[in-house]
Amino acid sequence: MFENSNESRTSLSEYGEFGLIDHLTRNFGVTPENTIKGIGDDAAVLDFKDEKVVVTTDFLVEGVHFDLAYMPLKHLGYKAVMVNLSDLYAMNAKARQITISIAVSNRFPVEALEELYSGIELAAKLYKVDVVGGDTTSSNSGMVISVTALGAAKEEEVVYRSGAKENDLLVVTGDLGAAYMGLQVLEREKQVFKVNPNSQPDLDPYTYLIERQLKPEARQDIPPLFKALDLQPTSMIDISDGLSSETIHLCKNSGTGVNLFEEKIPLDPAVISVCEEFQLDSTTIALSGGEDYELLFTIDQKDYDKIKGNPNFTVIGHMTQQSEGMHLVTRANQKIELIARGWNAMDNKD
């Protein structure tokens, strides 16, 4: 994570006024059936035919959302795309195009931006989205990345946060807490590195956690899986801030309460062991950790057979009447009130 410091550096100013974005985006092609015109005009022109357009946007700010001390730029580019695509999949939509704007100070050489764009390019390729626009500008301080993602869905397929009903099952994809614990491992290594820059940490036991933090994958597989299962969730959201606050979002938007069962929360064994190592409670981490980019959704009970036994899904609770409140049911069968504890204090999500 501290590599490349001896490579050649090209100053941003060498590219002149309009050359930089052309240089950085030279490999970005377009998919003709979705994108009529990509980068290189006042605006991109997109073709969605008879589908509805779904759009989302997110900011990533250095020092707030990422720390370049342990976030390689290529991973940062990749993650910036994932954060946004995850919001599209949470609408049950297909991802189609992104625009990406970056403000950087002159302390970054062109090679650094190339690294960042190589991550963006890889993400765009693997998730089959076209990069159709953007802006590269100077900033007086840290790096700021803004991504806007466009997707498509049939109107009747779109899943909002607001459709959950009493008795619906609350379901989550994948497992939770790993991205947050990966961050804890990286923070610890950063401190060790400060004291002894020659230390060679053995990060092998933490590979899964670090990958979940540095190279998260958005669940592009889930919307087509719903289609294959003939399953229309009643509500859905992606888990960027933590299970707790996302569950509260679904309840508040749908006008329901919830019982969420602690023993059902899916945790990877690596999360459990590293939580012990750090003396942290794994349930708290899953509830509040965030950045897992899994999907949290509700389904009608009659659809339970469609997901039963499917390794992608875990039923973790059920919705109740709003008046019953939002509760975590502990392993000791105690009911405690669910509260939002996202860890980006001022950050809003959409």
Added chain:
Amino acid sequence: MFENSNESRTSLSEYGEFGLIDHLTRNFGVTPENTIKGIGDDAAVLDFKDEKVVVTTDFLVEGVHFDLAYMPLKHLGYKAVMVNLSDLYAMNAKARQITISIAVSNRFPVEALEELYSGIELAAKLYKVDVVGGDTTSSNSGMVISVTALGAAKEEEVVYRSGAKENDLLVVTGDLGAAYMGLQVLEREKQVFKVNPNSQPDLDPYTYLIERQLKPEARQDIPPLFKALDLQPTSMIDISDGLSSETIHLCKNSGTGVNLFEEKIPLDPAVISVCEEFQLDSTTIALSGGEDYELLFTIDQKDYDKIKGNPNFTVIGHMTQQSEGMHLVTRANQKIELIARGWNAMDNKD
């Protein structure tokens, strides 16, 4: 421009994690025929029916694109929207939706963001666009604003930068150079204020120039005017960086040269008199000043009668064979080579 310093201040943290964006966007409604779902879910859902979607995005960075010493926040919000809508009109599209993301440090109270959003709201209302998404996050330093704008156009109506042909007429809307001279006036007043904070400047003679800088208007009237005139431009771009570099963009994208006539460049009398006061050459200002947000386009000569005598349009030159080069023809009938001299050295535009 230095007012409001004694008003009450509400700390950003008082709104808690998800309250701030709700608070700031509480007045943003949607137009049901264009927007199925606006703010408040993972993504917005938009309806474009059988039209094509046009999308553009821009960053505004404090200290690079704006100076809060003389840019009131309401005007900044308004201008951030204009900069993007101007790109849509330059595609001959209708503006439909915007998303707006803002990173700010805690030195800004909630009242400051309310001011900013009141400008965004006014712009959205006057230009009939829905604000459908965004992100408000903390930053460790200055303010960064990112706007993405979505528009609609029939595929056959879209005008690219690349369609100009030899002998096409080069036409511009409005007049040029005023926004840049407004900035010069404001910069001078800022210096005067630094020396004597009690000075009361008489800015009346500069009203038009300052308005063009602080409250630019995008030319939403032009695409419907083209339709009414049954006129399809062959190429088009908006003037954000200056007439010179925009003309070069059209030539390079279209594979043509150009003869641009100095005596034809439309200048407001206020620009001419203030250029004299500042001992600046008004042609240079019009060529390089930027931020006028007028539209620059080319038309086939056979369409000349459609614009003849129309006060919105000025023919300023004609396209030539690429091999003839790109030239300014001076009042003394000298041909000098056109070079790009935008004044945001590292800024890219789209």
